[in-house]
Amino acid sequence: MLVIISWLLGFSIILIHIIKTAKLHFCGPNIIDHLFCDIVPLLDLSCSETFIIHLVIYVMGIPTVLIPAMIIIVTYAYIVFAVLRIPSSIGRQKAFSTCSSHLIVVSIFYWTIFSVYVVPTKGLTLSISKVLSLLYTVFTPFINPIIYSLRNKDIKKAVKETFRKSGMNVPN
Numbered sequence: 001m002l003v004i005i006s007w008l009l010g011f012s013i014i015l016i017h018i019i020k021t022a023k024l025h026f027c028g029p030n031i032i033d034h035l036f037c038d039i040v041p042l043l044d045l046s047c048s049e050t051f052i053i054h055l056v057i058y059v060m061g062i063p064t065v066l067i068p069a070m071i072i073i074v075t076y077a078y079i080v081f082a083v084l085r086i087p088s089s090i091g092r093q094k095a096f097s098t099c100s101s102h103l104i105v106v107s108i109f110y111w112t113i114f115s116v117y118v119v120p121t122k123g124l125t126l127s128i129s130k131v132l133s134l135l136y137t138v139f140t141p142f143i144n145p146i147i148y149s150l151r152n153k154d155i156k157k158a159v160k161e162t163f164r165k166s167g168m169n170v171p172n
Contacts, residue, residue: 013060020056024048035130036137040117061117069110076103101147105140112136 017039027047034041039057043050076099083095112135149155 009064013064016056016060017053020053024050024053033126035133038133040129057117065110065114065117069114072106072110105144105147108143109136109140112140 021039021042024043024046025048026045029045032038032041032045039053043053079095079099083092083099086092086095112132116129116132116136
């Protein structure tokens, strides 16, 4: 049920952007100075009035970003309270170690996406916007499997063995 709701909400929000953007008139350059075809740089190319679409982006974007972020924050609060109840300090350390890598990846994703779509773009240069977009579209999905696979002892052993064979010193 949660998956179906997520898909329906995602499609309905995007459908609003698609319908509004399809009604715009474009004149002049047709090259988007960005890493991918994102809605905000696309709106910059329009000759039409885009205030309503920007308003829709912020009105729809804030809950779209904040609601999942709040759910994650509340979930982590429950996790922290549960971990603090673990009697063994080694158990607490292992639990926090596991959670910290996930929290770092989620934090990078949400802070960059929040700063690109929710924070007004007046203080954001195009270069900063491109770097932030690169962080949430490329870096987060790239680093996610690395972080989680390096937690696996077999993967660690294979990586160390590969480095040793190549002649590089790897600390334990």
